[in-house]
Amino acid sequence: MTSSAFETIAPDSVVYLDRLAATDLARAYKSRMLDELGLRPGHTVLDLGCGPGTDLGALAEAVTAAGEVIGVDHDQATVDTAEHRTRDLSTVTVRRGDIHDLPLPDSTADRARTDRVLQHIADPARALHEIRRVLRPGGRLVMGEPDWDTLIVDHPDSGFSRAYTQYVTDEVIRNARIGRQLARLSAEAGFTVPTVLPVTSVFRDARAADEILGLERTTRRAVAAGYFTEEGARSWLDHLSSGPFLAAMTFYIVVAES
Template sequence: MTSNVFETDTPDPIAYLDRLAATDLGRSYKKRMLDELDVRPGHTVVDLGCGPGTDLGTLAEAVGPTGTVIGVDHDRAAVDAATGRTGGLAVDVRLGDLHDLPMADRTADRARTDRVLQHVDDPARALGEIRRVLRPGGRLVMGEPDWGTLTVDHPDSRLTDAYTRFVTDRAVANARIGSQLPRLAAGAGFTVPAVLPITPVFRDVRAADTILGLERTTRRAVTAGYLTEDAAQEWLAHLANGPFLASVTFYLVVAEA
């Protein structure tokens, strides 16, 4: 029986982001990103791909009344949500694209991307843009997964291979970005003083499912021809009932302009 284990409907994108940010994992990696960002009072900080403004309030607190926080996202619904959530704070939310940032050269002290570069069309160009808007000595902290490290235990490892191959080939645009970031950042002219891997291990299928969307992703893998319907049933039945284990490495990469 799998139907009461997996979330079958695709969640609203903003609700999905809020839910992840509220988990222990979400809170702890975001805190680690903030520590690495080393924001000082008076800084100008930009959150690139800010989504519904998840991190903008914390950044506004860190820069204080003399600082500036800018959020940029290309999605109108995200910008509207972020604007609504940061009313009353000194936060400027802009509709814009990472490939062509709506910011002048050398105007930011700090920048962050949090699960954004995995989705952009051209990560190297986006990093070039971030380098352009940072002041010399400015710092960028990126938090991105490497989906090539995803593993989901199953007695038939061929099913795991088919599922993870679908994720890296088709489900995410830049699936291996996490481990590529140091090279891409160096190519954009950054130095990279720190690379910090975070590898959560999920032992609870429901907790994993709220982040990974296991059933929905399996359905897409069937449609794309990576798994047969029978294989998908076998795969999901074990995930729902068996001892469960999944993990994926998330990289925090610190880069300096």
């Protein structure tokens, strides 16, 4: 089932996040999220699930030396990386913490962002209540999340495509449909939701898609879970690696105000 076109070993998490951030798709949606934050000099902004610090520099530039940027992540290794990468930015601090129980007092920040974080956590509803707690009245939260149930991968046998997406939504991503749920969950947490922006991510190159989707690695796991036969998986991957390729998925940017 192995194809020389696709990765067979998962990259380190920091490598993966850096790789994603370097894509045109990520640069475009991150720029839009930054615009929607509406940062001004002197603002305090939270990057919740900041990872290796990919976006902390841009946030620091927007709030200027008069503002403050606080990155929070649950993983100590990524916190260490983010601290190292922002060591020359005096307005940036990075803390280890749980988005369900933030190590911050009430009404700390003017703005907050989460980027592809809520899809992985245990309780998005609880996290949204916690984010509202630490935002000041009139504060703004900008979230970006995919809806994995919208993932389509073209293949002559549409059953393979459905099986692949079903496996991802059932078994791989904890909150696979969070993109469509964000507006409702935010309203239930007490936010108003003035803006929902759907962004369609389109992949035309199989290798570029594989770097984000892990096509072969995911297919191998789907075989073990019974979503594909060995023969079906081989046919699926052979076509993806050799034929014209197209995959797409909807990504949602949601603005919530406290």
